[in-house]
Amino acid sequence: MQQQLRSQVLTSLSILIFFSLWQGLAFFIDSNTLPPPVTVAKVLWREIQTGQLPYHLGVTLLRLIISFSIAMILGCLIGIALGQHKQLNTFFDHWLIIFLNIPALVTIILCYVWFGLIEVAAILAVVINKVPNVVVTIREGSRALDQDLLEMAECYRFGKWKTFAHVIWPQLYPFVMAASRSGLALIWKIILVVELLGRSNGMGYQLHLFFQLFDVTSILAYTIAFVSIIQLIEWLILKPLDQKALRWRR
Amino acid sequence: MTDVKIKIEHKNFESPETGEAKEVIADLNITLKSGEFVCLAGPSGCGKTTLLNILSGLDKNFQGHIELGQSETKPSIGYVFQNPRLLPWRTVRENLELATKATPKFLDSLLATMKLTSEQQTYPEQLSLGMSRRVSIIRAFANDPDILLMDEPFVSLDPPTARQVRQLLIKLWTDRPHTVLFVTHDLREAITLADRLIFLSNSPMSVITEIPVSIPRDERQYEAQVESFRNKIFSDYPEIFGLL
Numbered sequence: 001m002q003q004q005l006r007s008q009v010l011t012s013l014s015i016l017i018f019f020s021l022w023q024g025l026a027f028f029i030d031s032n033t034l035p036p037p038v039t040v041a042k043v044l045w046r047e048i049q050t051g052q053l054p055y056h057l058g059v060t061l062l063r064l065i066i067s068f069s070i071a072m073i074l075g076c077l078i079g080i081a082l083g084q085h086k087q088l089n090t091f092f093d094h095w096l097i098i099f100l101n102i103p104a105l106v107t108i109i110l111c112y113v114w115f116g117l118i119e120v121a122a123i124l125a126v127v128i129n130k131v132p133n134v135v136v137t138i139r140e141g142s143r144a145l146d147q148d149l150l151e152m153a154e155c156y157r158f159g160k161w162k163t164f165a166h167v168i169w170p171q172l173y174p175f176v177m178a179a180s181r182s183g184l185a186l187i188w189k190i191i192l193v194v195e196l197l198g199r200s201n202g203m204g205y206q207l208h209l210f211f212q213l214f215d216v217t218s219i220l221a222y223t224i225a226f227v228s229i230i231q232l233i234e235w236l237i238l239k240p241l242d243q244k245a246l247r248w249r250r
Numbered sequence: 251m252t253d254v255k256i257k258i259e260h261k262n263f264e265s266p267e268t269g270e271a272k273e274v275i276a277d278l279n280i281t282l283k284s285g286e287f288v289c290l291a292g293p294s295g296c297g298k299t300t301l302l303n304i305l306s307g308l309d310k311n312f313q314g315h316i317e318l319g320q321s322e323t324k325p326s327i328g329y330v331f332q333n334p335r336l337l338p339w340r341t342v343r344e345n346l347e348l349a350t351k352a353t354p355k356f357l358d359s360l361l362a363t364m365k366l367t368s369e370q371q372t373y374p375e376q377l378s379l380g381m382s383r384r385v386s387i388i389r390a391f392a393n394d395p396d397i398l399l400m401d402e403p404f405v406s407l408d409p410p411t412a413r414q415v416r417q418l419l420i421k422l423w424t425d426r427p428h429t430v431l432f433v434t435h436d437l438r439e440a441i442t443l444a445d446r447l448i449f450l451s452n453s454p455m456s457v458i459t460e461i462p463v464s465i466p467r468d469e470r471q472y473e474a475q476v477e478s479f480r481n482k483i484f485s486d487y488p489e490i491f492g493l494l
Contacts, residue, residue: 152335155306155327156349156389166348170339248339248373 035217044221052206053225060191060203061229067126068180068187074127075134076176080168082135083142099132104190108197117198122191129190134179141175173245181238188230254282254397254429258314261300274300275312276454282397285427289440292450293493298433301455302329302399305431318396328390328428330400334382336374342385343370350392360388363425364418380411384418391422400432404439416442420467441479442470449490459487 019037026036047053082089082096108125115121145168153163195204203226210218261275274297282288292298303309305316306329318325336345346357361367364384374382383403390398404412420443423430434440440447441463449458461483469475484491 148331148333148335149337151308152329152331152349155308155329156393158348162348166337166340170337245339248375 032214033216035220040217040220040224043217044224047218047221047225053222056201056203056206056222057225057229059201060188060195060226063123063126063191063195063202064184064188067123067130067191068183070123071127071130071134071183071187072176072180075131075179076138076172078131079135079138080142080172083139083145089139096132096135099128100136104129104193108190108194112198119199122194122199125194126187126190130183130187133186134183137175137179137182138172141172145171170245177238177242177245181234184230184233188226252396253284253317254431255315255317256280256282256301256305257316258301258304258312260314261297261304261309261312263300273454276456278314278456280448280457282429282431284429287423287430287432287443287445288448289432289434289444289446290448290450291435291437291440291493292455293452294435296450296452297455298450299332299401302401302431302433305397306399325396326393328393328395328398330383330386330390330398330403332401332403332405334374334379334386336382336385336389338374341371341373342366342377345374345385346370346389346392349389352392352394357388357392360392360422363422364388378411380407380415383407383415387415387419387422391426391428394426395428398428398430400430402434403432404434412439419443437480437483438476441465441476447483449487449493452493458489458493461487 023036023038026034044053082092104125107128111121111125111128115124149167149171150163153167158167191202192204192207195202196208197204199205203222206222207219210216210222256278258275258278260273262271263274264271278301280288290298290301300309304312305318306327318327336342337348340348342361343357346352346361350357352360358367361370364387366381366384366388369377369381374385377385387403390400404415407415416439432440432443444463447461447463449461450456451458463479465475465479
């Protein structure tokens, strides 16, 4: 209990110092390029009230959910297959390295050139960027599957579905969580670029607009809103999932 | 239950490094009577675990014929591995329910016999090794198998715990007789448990001799009886002494 209190005090102190430093620096520089936190908070509130921020944030989050889900499902399936089949892995290993090293910007531009400035191209660009990262992580998990437990499942005739749900999935779970966390961080950064280059709504589009207007206050207000949402996803979804799945550990 | 007939002509093992094939089992013929408890004893690495993997269907790459139970249905097998192989993310009860089709009442009675009723909602990582081994024995018994395969299930247990689990195993087997093939290289353990001992040679593995254990079951708790039977085996079959 005391340790929990100490941890909460430390977290609060850390946030307080961060904002104090920001306030101090803004006061010292005294320029439109770095507005103080209070001014940013006022703009944030105004944007929420006008409905602009919730709209654009909602659009970006929808793109994030769709592309994240597709990338995770595809990445998991391919990763498991490559981890289990040596020859398949040898064949596709170079493809994977190529896709891992193509800059996100190139994929986005190519998708827009080939498919036009449409929603599908935007989602596809994000998915192509993310899938190789998921594949690499899940492939490692798939390679590390405990053969003893798989033999036990075969011997006791678990069948395919029961083996996947009760033997394979719990072993892959930490790798899926790692891929989800890094995926979320990577995807939202890519989505902003995708929106900046070829969409007429979303956070990326708005940030581009504010950049043209040199409106740093709005840029910071939108950034705070977005980072807060990602943090909420971590607290409300990812952490409880982690705790639930690892409750069996000593 | 019917007799179990094992006939393995050849079983080769291919070295993953060199690719060379080595014969590990040759001309092995064993018959187990229904409800018989047979202990296989042989030197380390002679292929005992390979034999159990063949019988359990995990290893299909061999020449020969295995007859377990009725031919029209796929035989049911209970396998107690060297390590318990319990799913660490499922409780004791869930582990048993996943691996068996036993009724809740039957599982309750097995848990009670093995003195694990109060541990059924516990995760395997919170159990001692002895307890985990008992859970794996219940799992093997719960499906009412045609044959029970046990691969040195009491290895690395301290002697008092091993003795206690052995007694519980015998109680379970006496209540519900099954054909058991029990691998060990502890001759005292084999004499305590088995109706018959089968001694195996080093690779390629084949049967050296078979010895029925003549000590009545209720007298096997006395160490002197077991010890004298062991000494008799060594004096009658001196070649076994070097094997174990």
